[in-house]
Amino acid sequence: MWLTGVLICLVGSFFISLGLVLQKYSHLKEQGSGRGTPIYKNPWWVLGFSVYLSGQALNFVALAFAPQAMLSALGASSLVFLGILGWSALDERMQAFEIGALAFLVIGLTMVICAVPDATGGVHHNGSVHGIAGSLSEVDFLLTAVCFAAVVCLVRLSIELFSSPGFTTPRGIFWALATGVLSGYTFTLCKCLSMLLLTAHHTWVHWQLYVLALIMAGMCVVQVHTLNLALAMGSAKAVVPLTFSLGVLIQILNAQVAFEELSKMTRFVCFWIGVLSVLLSMAYIVQIQLSSDEEEEVSLEDSGAAEEQKYEASAVHRRSQTYFLAEGPTQMGRERHPRRHSSYFGLRNTGTCRGRVYPMGTGGLIIMT
Template sequence: MGFSKDNLKGFVLALLSSGFIGASFIIKKKGLRRAAAVSGVRAGVGGYSYLWEPLWWIGMITMIIGEAANFVAYAFAPAVLVTPLGALSIIVSAVLAQFILNEKLHKLGILGCVLCITGSIIVVIHAPQEQAISSVQEIWSMATQPAFLLYVGSVIVLVFILVFHFSPQYGHTNVLVFTGICSLMGSLSVMSVKALGTSLKLTFEGNNQLIYPETWIFTFVVATCVITQMNYLNKALDTFNTAIVSPIYYAMFTSLTILASVIMFKDWEGQSAGNIVSEVCAFVVVLSGTILLHVTKDFERSPSFRGNYTPLSPTLSTRLCSGNGEMLKHDEEDDLCADEVCSRSHELYT
């Protein structure tokens, strides 16, 4: 299908969004570390000292700008086009990490970047046209169709199970718990953001949608989902290494968002089987590049640390580092030292 002007606007906004969001991950990570060093309580175990850390707020503001651009992008282009482009934020994050966090980008990581860019280009070429929507009530009818209500109900049930059953027991040892909550809520937030963005777009065009209660319902859903999503994303980033969180979060979030969009907005209706297959394959290419980028992130550094770690101070507890994962046993005030010393490929905090 042709690449429309609306798709082009959404594409440019998605690129800008990736730049800001990629930078925000690095800034927020440094802010979380600094806050934990000062307070001795990490966000991953329930600490909120990062709220008083200026660097964390800079990262949050940067993320808000990126999300705002993403918000507008969804008003112009389908989620099938906008969401996979989020992989480009990982490239931005990897490049900035090399300069700010001194994390060396391996040659295979560069290949991962190329795969992300290649897959994103294919997604853009084969993306469906944004369907014309005349009112928020039309979107509401899409959101209340039985198939999407079944999806929403399933997401809510899974989130409650993860939050109240798995999070207390396994949240700090299994990265899938926190990232799963973020991804599930994120898929609903994107659908609500698209609905709200379209409503505001129509309002600015002279067709006031603010008079309809559906607009405010979508606004409430956006606020609820985003707050929950950010809370558990902070926990995931502070508990596990960014090299683990980012690809898992991206894969789960993008897959669930595309699924939700296909169900609610029927993005693939009218597309040929060839275009749909091309989009799926392009997503797999982007996902492969994302995983390759993060798996090889500190590949050259990690061998020198395996089995050769000497405690930096008498107060540090025992660290057990291995090739497949690190079981870190330490006091909270020593967390930052352990995070710097052990390989970034696989980390579990106990």
């Protein structure tokens, strides 16, 4: 059964990556057309979003069949599919180090898959609604959740007491920490909900299903908000790896605390080396991609500034010729002209560049396309 879950998860990750690539393709076509049509009316965007939702649905189904400890790391396979699809369909460049990191990521995922199945003797509660939902009310699970909540509160209190109000980086790290914790527990609730819907009997008549669904939906909304706050206040190079890594580690911890998936595992070394390989590869890929984006933005700004200087030099030359003919060289020498500020470059630096919308200092929200 675990192999079925792995295959479903891989197909779902591929669909998620394909959906994102199709949405990116729709943005590129819209930029080239110049029509200004709302993006949600673009057929390619609608197709990409539909494929993306299909991939998410498949990942939800996979949670009912495969161990959580395995699927928590397997979600990183979408990075591999994104790299391949972006290179083949969008002509995106891939650096040699990025290809090596993707290969290292695949090796890590393979080690995780090979290590977890020998721990299938964990608790699955025989498909009972009360057993599945009851795993979230056990003392170990609740105590662990309280400890993580206390750590988050202590970090927040420390920042408020010792950090300068104008220094936003610690607050960005705090929101990244909160997002990682929420991600780990949202994933566990999602697994319970998937097991209730796909493996339990007469689920719809039990109130536990609706309570779990409501709590999970609320946590998803809060998680999106905290992630946006983290990206708005902190560096993406720190926020993205921290959020992903902490989320994966908490998911693995909950796999043992709630479901005892790792209680009979014998390949601990193989498993943790695989998890560490996945986390390091993901962090390195993020650093490469963000550094590449920053270099392209600097290049665009430099070229734009050069064009602006050429335009101003040409304007000064035309004005000098006019002054020379009208009033002579003496008047031209006395006349001083202030440097003109280009509103275009000022606007681009505040928000948009190369089809992306970056964090605003006042809004705290971001949209990345």
